[in-house]
Amino acid sequence: MSTILIIEQVLNGLQFGVMLFLMAAGLTLIFGVMGLINLAHGSLYMIGAFVAAAVAGLTGSFLLAIAAAMAAAAVAGVLVEMLVIRRLYAADHLDQVLATFALILIFSEGTRWVFGSFPLFLDIPSEISGPVTLPGGIEYPLYRLVLIGIGLAVAATLGWLITKTRIGIRIRAGENDREMIAALGVDISKLYTAIFALGAALAGLAGALVGAIQSVQVGMGEPVLILAFVVIVIGGIGSIKGALIGSILVGLTDTLGGIFLPELFKLFMAPAAAQSAGASLASMAIYILMGAVLIWRPTGLFGARAA
């Protein structure tokens, strides 16, 4: 196994991680600030991808597609928050899980009604498609480098927003004590809607960006949602920094595990059996990571309080 291959795989893991971060950031804010488990977050990701595919198909502009995806996901998020979720803040987690699971089904079948059962087409714009040669002779798709850049830029912006701005102070205060900031005169319901819109827009952005290199189809959000939950549990609920570190850890573990575990097994097993056993173990690797982190730090890496 050459160094070039290993570097390429690390880049792949990093790219996967930062895209996960876009999902996990919204989820962790919503869970951390509002105490709400939102299973429908994956549906917002799907909405982003579908709207991006539709707008790109109509206008031919990828930038416009991304803007529309973020706007549509944010609008869907706000509607969901105002119509459904607002009634659930006081309810216990089981009610929230049931209601937001129902939303998954509604969004999935609704999308199928509007766009049909066949996957949609969304392609990388030609200016950023194809491979580039990095120092050391590594050929790597330019689009994936752009994804890493966008992900890190969003992380930096969110970090600034949370630590340096007024709304960031309110979000952090909301995480620590919801009742108290309401008593201090912050309009908590507006704050909740704003956080929800922000989280939804990030999910929509992730859907649109990832949709260009994957299949835009109904149900594409749920596998990502599960990984995003793993990320926020590892990172600590409510922590943006935790979500970033957690995402990159999960991205690297998943990608590198899939490559190196079968190779490792081949040292003492027959190749076919090693391949199969290695692949099986690799798909468990992130959950093993989650278990290990939780044993070491039960509230996650950067968790402030017990979840």
Add this chain to the structure above:
Amino acid sequence: MRKLLLASAAAILCATGLQAEVKVGMITTLSGGGAGLGIDVRDGFMLAIAQSGRDDIEVVIEDDQRKPDVAVQLADKMIQAEKVDVMTGIIWSNLAMAVVPSATAQGKFYLSPNAGPSALAGKGCHENYFNVAWQNDNLHEAAGAYANTASYKNSFILAPNYPAGKDALTGYKRMYEGGLAGEIFTELGQTDYAAEIAQIRASGADSVFFFLPGGMGISFLKQYADSGIDLPVVGPAFSFDQGILQAVGEAAMGVVNTSQWNKDLDNPTNAAFVETFQAEYGRLPSLYASQGFDTANLLISALEVAEPGDKAAFRTALKAANFDSTRGAFAFGDNHHPVQNIYAREVVKEGDVFTNKIIGVALENHADAYAGDCAF
């Protein structure tokens, strides 16, 4: 949700009184991510029923949501409450394994329009089970045979880590004579193939074989095209059917894939099928639609000769396969699986639409490898 499609009023039947009403139970996938396949099978099937003009065939259609437990419940309901005579429709092999053995054991006929797991072709075969599509390994075997004619010497092969994925790689290797640059099992439902593509690049392979049905194939092909690797790719038709080619776009151009059917197969039945399907539904048919169409025509041809109540006669009539298939010649082997030609197709663009063109026969009159293990 439950849809009853009654061909016509019972009064007409009473007036003619010649044929008994036949009830067909169709369990297929009509919602969720895999819905495109079930919808094509259903539309092809119903088109043939409509064209036959037979108003005594009632088709009960139910959605299995791609879930084995739902499929089992629906099958129980169809057998016990609806009292269907013949069952059909299942797309996925794991659902077929959950439903078919119990349905055939209860004396129902089952005509498979898609799934062909090896377990039902060999030791687990049943005299009332007929597969109208293919045994699961067939298209992969054809890909292996094509690789030989294209003189590939060092293939990199990958498939998801589940039974049909393992069958796929086994099928390819059964026919392929060259060496392997690498063999990978990916996760089922995986959407990102960057890691695998990097391994392909590093492996020194001269060709790539992949079996990644549905959305997995779309993701793989888009990412593969973007990676700048230009090794030839070969695979079964499942990642190149009419329904998903448009979603893959340019990335699929020129890729060779194997199928038992294509819309340019030159026979009158197929020409009429492609034309009427397009007129009726406003889209080009996929191989799944052709399989649904053939399944219905097989059923109708058997009903001309015998009633499902007379099991032995009906079985003989099905086995004779005396119908005009969209594939041209069609015959069943001893284990009630097709013996048929499998073609190599190439993805081309006709106007704005991506579609396939036949470039040659990959395997002629090919039967499956499990037929010998089958004894009724």
